[in-house]
Amino acid sequence: xxxxxxxxxxxxxxxxxxxxxxxxxxxxxxxxxxxxxxxxxxxxxxxxxxxxxxxxxxxxxxxxxxxxxxxxxxxxxxxxxxxxxxxxxxxxxxxxxxxxxxxxxxxxxxxxxxxxxxxxxxxxxxxxxxxxxxxxxxxxxxxxxxxxxxxxxxxxxxxxxxxxxxxxxxxxxxxxxxxxxxxxxxxxxxxxxxxxxxxxxxxxxxxxxxxxxxxxxxxxx
Numbered sequence: 001x002x003x004x005x006x007x008x009x010x011x012x013x014x015x016x017x018x019x020x021x022x023x024x025x026x027x028x029x030x031x032x033x034x035x036x037x038x039x040x041x042x043x044x045x046x047x048x049x050x051x052x053x054x055x056x057x058x059x060x061x062x063x064x065x066x067x068x069x070x071x072x073x074x075x076x077x078x079x080x081x082x083x084x085x086x087x088x089x090x091x092x093x094x095x096x097x098x099x100x101x102x103x104x105x106x107x108x109x110x111x112x113x114x115x116x117x118x119x120x121x122x123x124x125x126x127x128x129x130x131x132x133x134x135x136x137x138x139x140x141x142x143x144x145x146x147x148x149x150x151x152x153x154x155x156x157x158x159x160x161x162x163x164x165x166x167x168x169x170x171x172x173x174x175x176x177x178x179x180x181x182x183x184x185x186x187x188x189x190x191x192x193x194x195x196x197x198x199x200x201x202x203x204x205x206x207x208x209x210x211x212x213x214x215x216x217x218x219x220x221x
Contacts, residue, residue: 022066027051028059029091035069036088036210037142037181038149039081088210095183113189121206122177124215136175138205141191152179152212160187160194167198175201182208 046056063069130136140155147157180187188204195202
């Protein structure tokens with residue numbers, strides 16, 4: 001009987017390990033981060049993650065084998081999406097765990113922001129107050145497909161690749177708060193640099209859409 005119990009336990013932990021192994025890759029985690037924003041083709045993911053098509057496809061197949069992602073054929077293209085909302089929750093929990101256990105993240109972030117004056121992010125609670133008072137506007141600098149898949153209340157889409165050309169559309173007498181995919185997304189930092197060079201008062205939000213949703217759910221509970 002003990003052998004039956006042992007086989008059952010080994011089999012279940014094998015499944016847990018298979019999923020963890022599939023996520024144990026920086027590039028695969030980046031693909032999960034991208035797919036948490038919106039479904040994307042292999043070509044989209046390759047360009048956004050800076051990988052070759054072949055490497056991107058290999059990583060996606062590993063994620064698919066672990067049932068973390070799923071795909072559908074759309075004409076000549078294959079579009080990938082996360083298989084379940086719980087994948088996002090695991091990804092966010094990994095963020096939180098890493099921030100708790102490893103101070104190197106803060107050190108790396110500090111070095112990245114070194115020399116960039118006043119890059120301290122705005123918290124979601126502070127942003128809510130500023131938007132209620134009308135002292136700030138919120139812009140989403142992610143690509144249009146990610147914005148259309150879901151965005152923060154009151155946000156206006158200004159994709160980063162269009163921002164320099166469209167900066168004149170933003171007011172200079174109000175603070176502009178930019179957000180992208182999450183706290184470790186560099187697009188909001190780049191957006192601030194562009195906007196400030198155009199004379200716009202700009203800050204970045206300390207959260208992305210999924211962190212915002214998680215905080216909102218906690219506030220309501």
